Amino acid sequence: MKNYHWFLLFLIFLSCQEKDKSFDIIIQNGSIYDGTGENPVQGDIGIIGDRIIKIGDLSSEEAVEIINAEGLAVSPGFIDMHTHLEPLMQLPMAESLLKQGATFALGGPDGGGPWPFGSYLDSLDSFDLGINVGYLVGHNTIRRQVMGMEDKKPSEEELKQMESFVESGMNEGAFGISTGLKYLPGTFSELSEVIALSKIAGEKDGIYTSHLREEGLGLLGAVEEAIIISREAKIPVVLTHHKAIGVKMWGASGKTLAMVDSARALGLDIMMDQYPYAASHTGISVLIPSWAMEGEGFAERVKDKALKDSIKSGIIFNILNDRGGNDLRRIQFSRVAWKKELEGKTLQDWLEMEGLEPSIENGAELVIQAQLNGGTGTIYHAMDEGDVENIMKHPMTMIGSDGRLSSPADGHPHPRAYGTFPRILGYYVREKKIMPLETAIHKMTGLSAERLGLKDRGFLKEGYYADITIFDPNTVLDQSTFTDPHQYPIGIPYVIVNGKIAVKNGELTGISNGKVIRKNKQKRD
Structure with a gap:
């Protein structure tokens, strides 16, 4: 009998706890987009701990924090x-x-x-x-x-x-x-x-x-x-x-x-x-033929005239046909640790800053120089x-x-x-x-x-x-x-x-x- 009374007290305790239970967060009156691609529904979301506990009408419930999402999308x-x-x-x-x-x-x-x-x-x-x-x-x-x-x-x-x-x-x-x-x-x-x-x-x-x-x-x-x-x-x-x-x-x-x-x-x-x-974003080296970048030998290769000419031809091709977008103004610098004033500027801007004709050939020369200096982060509008x-x-x-x-x-x-x-x-x-x-x-x-x-x-x-x-x-x-x-x-x-x-x-x-x-x-x- 004693155990029975304890059991009844336990049930009463649970019942009281349930009645007094509050959510940590309630999001009220939002347009709920559930992530399935279906149309939204109006309703509330109740959160306890790190989980969504209830979705529906929670207007009679209490919470530590209530977010009024009327007119907002809840995703x-x-x-x-x-x-x-x-x-x-x-x-x-x-x-x-x-x-x-x-x-x-x-x-x-x-x-x-x-x-x-x-x-x-x-x-x-x-x-x-x-x-x-x-x-x-x-x-x-x-x-x-x-x-x-x-x-x-x-x-x-x-x-x-x-x-x-x-x-x-x-x-x-x-x-x-x-x-x-x-x-x-x-x-x-x-x-x-x-x-x-x-x-x-x-x-x-x-x-x-x-x-x-x-x-x-x-x-x-x-x-x-x-x-x-x-x-x-x-x-x-x-x-x-x-x-x-x-x-x-x-x-x-x-x-x-x-x-x-x-x-x-x-x-x-x-x-x-x-x-x-x-527009994409990657390093300036994407304009350079991959064979030229093998190992640590890029600096040595560009010292060889024949190899440099081949490397430069590859860069010109990529400026004309690939990420360069056939326009030096489409190549924009994002991160340049060795020349901060270039950040936000284009390859054409750099040529003009150096007093050089804004030609694709001269652009290729500066690409080589940029890589020798440690490279750049680059935005390509192509x-x-x-x-x-x-x-x-x-x-x-x-x-x-x-x-x-x-x-x-x-x-x-x-x-x-x-x-x-x-x-x-x-x-x-x-x-x-x-x-x-x-x-x-x-x-x-x-x-x-x-x-x-x-x-x-x-x-x-x-x-x-x-x-x-x-x-x-x-x-x-x-x-x-x-x-x-x-x-x-x-x-x-x-x-x-x-x-x-x-x-x-x-x-x-x-x-x-x-x-x-x-x-x-x-x-x-």
Whole structure:
């Protein structure tokens, strides 16, 4: 009988607790876009701890903090599928992403993942991060560890070592493997090498993302290569920052998208990500023939007149036909450590500053000089807006900024570092009406979460992590420009990361609640 009385008291206690129960956060009266691409519903969202507990009518409930989202869109936090997170330890709040509404960023793109992989992720655990992050293991990084910068085929032993590195990276939490086949030393690799390494990632449920071997005149062949890798390695493929570079390739997106559709019709899992700008960003060395960059011998090669003439011819070709866009004014400097006054200026500006005729030949000479001085970060205005919109509308295109974490007054970055997601919502959805808002949100959230295999993220569902972005669909817009990049967007008043308000009224709260997420170590609580 005594135990029975204790049991009744326990039930009464639970009942009282339930009646007095309050939410940590309630988001009221918002238009809820759940990330599936379906039309929004009006309602409330209740959060306890790091989870969404209830979606519906919560008007009679209490909370520690209530957010009135009337007139606002309530979305899953945006997922950046391609991010340069290298400065994360210096900029752990990731403010340039967080204020865009991004709550998860995928690092290690273009073959450049961190190494040693597991210990790097472990070290990040000790930082107070503003957003959630995950990483890819980088092919270029691994090849450099095993083979240096040599232009050769790996020996059987070297290939096995690279395979073991991919396997260990996957076991330590990588979401897949990335390649940068346009960059050193990845450009020296043959198809068979990439397939062998990608098989390891595929067996561990990873994905393959690729900066294609060519995005200009060789674009179609490079897309074909990626499709072959998907087929032979049995791995999902993402054509990352998909684009058509150079005036001669404008309009080629129609062909590449048809190739993607054909591959998918055959059962291959091919997708894309994209940033919403008609300009790319990489180093000045992309204009230099890759053979000239092998090892540490560039400075010696340009001392040889015959070799220098050949190198210069290659640069002229790339200015005319590839990233140069056939116009020196299309080549804009973003980071120039050895000549800061060049930041924001173009290659033509530099020629004029030096009192030189603004010819392609003289431009090639300065490209050589820039590389000898340590290189530059460079923006290339060599894409067509029609291709950007065509790729964006494809149902298998996700969104990735390809931006580097940035802070005010640090260099002259590509505006995508501050503006990618609000630019989609404000410029392409609201102003140009390229796609419905719910479709754009799906591309930024649910579609990406499914591609990555993120557990309990990317959608607004009960039981899912409370990664939430609240924005005004009538005002949201990027402010960062190519001439004045260090500007945060407008129209994103709230960002919630793992149940904590990280941005309130458009400003950081100082709360850092991000996590390092490991692909094969995610748990369902």
